[in-house]
Amino acid sequence: MQSVLNAQAEPALHLKYLIVGTVVLCAIIWIMVMIVLAWSLLRAYRSPGEAAPETERRMGRVVLSAAAATVFVITGLTIASFYATGSLGRPESAPVTIKVRAQQWWWQFIYDEPDPAKAFQTANELHIPVGTDIRLELEAADVIHSFWVPSLTGKRDLIPGRRNVLILRADRPGIYRGQCAEFCGLQHSHMALFVIAEDNASFDRWAADQRSEARTPSDGEAVAGKAVFMAKPCAACHSIRGTEASGTTGPDLTHIASRQTIAAGLLDNTRGALAAWIADPQTLKPGNNMPMVPLSSNELRQITAYMDSLR
Amino acid sequence: MREARQYRTDPPVASALEILRMMPGGFNGTPPEVYFALGKPFAQNAYDLSQGKRLYSWFGCSSCHGDGRGAAGPSFLDGWWFYGPGIASIAASIRDGRPHGMPAFRDKMTIDQIWQLAGYIQTIGAYSAKMGAPSRNDDKQTRPAENRAPASILFHEGPVAPNPQQGPMP
Numbered sequence: 001m002q003s004v005l006n007a008q009a010e011p012a013l014h015l016k017y018l019i020v021g022t023v024v025l026c027a028i029i030w031i032m033v034m035i036v037l038a039w040s041l042l043r044a045y046r047s048p049g050e051a052a053p054e055t056e057r058r059m060g061r062v063v064l065s066a067a068a069a070t071v072f073v074i075t076g077l078t079i080a081s082f083y084a085t086g087s088l089g090r091p092e093s094a095p096v097t098i099k100v101r102a103q104q105w106w107w108q109f110i111y112d113e114p115d116p117a118k119a120f121q122t123a124n125e126l127h128i129p130v131g132t133d134i135r136l137e138l139e140a141a142d143v144i145h146s147f148w149v150p151s152l153t154g155k156r157d158l159i160p161g162r163r164n165v166l167i168l169r170a171d172r173p174g175i176y177r178g179q180c181a182e183f184c185g186l187q188h189s190h191m192a193l194f195v196i197a198e199d200n201a202s203f204d205r206w207a208a209d210q211r212s213e214a215r216t217p218s219d220g221e222a223v224a225g226k227a228v229f230m231a232k233p234c235a236a237c238h239s240i241r242g243t244e245a246s247g248t249t250g251p252d253l254t255h256i257a258s259r260q261t262i263a264a265g266l267l268d269n270t271r272g273a274l275a276a277w278i279a280d281p282q283t284l285k286p287g288n289n290m291p292m293v294p295l296s297s298n299e300l301r302q303i304t305a306y307m308d309s310l311r
Numbered sequence: 312m313r314e315a316r317q318y319r320t321d322p323p324v325a326s327a328l329e330i331l332r333m334m335p336g337g338f339n340g341t342p343p344e345v346y347f348a349l350g351k352p353f354a355q356n357a358y359d360l361s362q363g364k365r366l367y368s369w370f371g372c373s374s375c376h377g378d379g380r381g382a383a384g385p386s387f388l389d390g391w392w393f394y395g396p397g398i399a400s401i402a403a404s405i406r407d408g409r410p411h412g413m414p415a416f417r418d419k420m421t422i423d424q425i426w427q428l429a430g431y432i433q434t435i436g437a438y439s440a441k442m443g444a445p446s447r448n449d450d451k452q453t454r455p456a457e458n459r460a461p462a463s464i465l466f467h468e469g470p471v472a473p474n475p476q477q478g479p480m481p
Binding site for chain 2: 160161231232233235236237249280282283286287289291292293294
């Protein structure tokens with residue numbers, strides 16, 4: 001699912017050729033060395049104790065050509081590597097710009113628009129239109145993270161106080177898994193993201209859905225859950241557009257039920273997983289910033305129903 | 312020394328941390344027994360103090376108290392505490408709010424977060440240095456570090472007459 005060898009876009013292909021080429025070339029050299037070694041051992045075994053005087057000069061030639069070949073191969077690989085990685089961050093003007101903010105330990109994707117009423121944000125799921133260059137502006141909120149979707153492009157670091165740029169492009173629709181690639185603390189391995197590339201029509205439909213405010217729940221349990229959410233500390237960190245919840249430190253939950261996973265790829269987004277997460281986030285993902293909020297079992301069920309209604 | 316980190320407060324401990332025994336009028340008080348049983352983590356543990364520092368910015372404390380020097384709200388750095396320097400009193404101020412504009416954060420934070428924040432605020436205005444301290448900011452420094460007992464550097468403790476409304480120390 002997530003592999004450098006499963007390249008689906010141009011920069012990822014360049015990187016794949018680079019790594020496959022390097023491995024093949026090194027394998028050939030290794031086999032050649034082994035053959036020469038075996039040959040010389042065999043020869044020494046058959047005629048022990050003789051060193052012909054003229055082999056001295058021949059050995060000099062062999063060493064010289066081996067050194068020249070090494071320099072040639074290393075120079076070649078260096079140039080190839082410059083070309084392959086140089087294509088990653090071409091600062092072209094891309095039609096779509098998305099701000100990526102990495103936090104311990106989740107991804108915030110902000111779809112800014114000139115009209116602020118149309119801007120929206122999502123978490124851990126980056127939807128992009130197929131065949132379009134996407135300009136990702138990479139920022140970090142706390143420590144250094146690294147954005148890496150191996151099937152689409154190479155990795156690029158997100159550094160606090162600095163904005164890096166990465167051009168992302170998917171030529172085929174699909175779901176590409178990505179991962180933080182720079183150790184960023186305890187839950188570094190639980191910081192996954194999904195790039196969902198879809199055709200323009202479905203992307204526009206998705207964006208329109210995301211732009212809309214949260215649905216008002218109609219089910220009795222979910223209505224009660226909304227009241228609990230607003231009264232408890234939940235609303236201080238999370239925001240749900242269209243309600244009074246406007247916290248900015250946790251992921252935006254306006255359309256949480258439309259996402260495939262919660263807690264940055266840790267759990268599938270099911271009602272049971274939501275309940276487990278809300279009941280005790282610190283046992284599932286120790287050290288994350290969501291505290292364990294004391295809730296009664298009724299309140300937990302109601303909040304879960306409310307989260308499940310936020311499509 | 313690397314200190315223990317407590318990520319998950321057990322529900323019985325959390326409900327015990329709610330019990331603040333305050334002097335009449337809300338001045339000074341004694342923390343709950345469980346706080347001493349745990350070894351006073353919120354006053355000393357560097358992890359709890361840095362979580363408190365994070366909460367200080369997340370919950371917008373600086374919009375009234377600035378970087379600790381005060382603005383619309385009182386300063387923490389001058390070592391002068393309207394309700395006494397005890398951690399229980401600071402936790403009560405955060406949890407229940409105070410007159411003249413300090414809102415109650417009871418419904419905005421969990422009780423262990425309130426204690427973490429109280430520990431950090433006590434550290435900002437301490438007259439004697441603590442062993443534990445949160446890490447410093449990356450941006451420009453505007454005041455002495457938390458582990459330097461900033462109040463004793465910037466102000467003299469005495470001979471200021473005690474606030475007549477302030478109760479005795481716990």
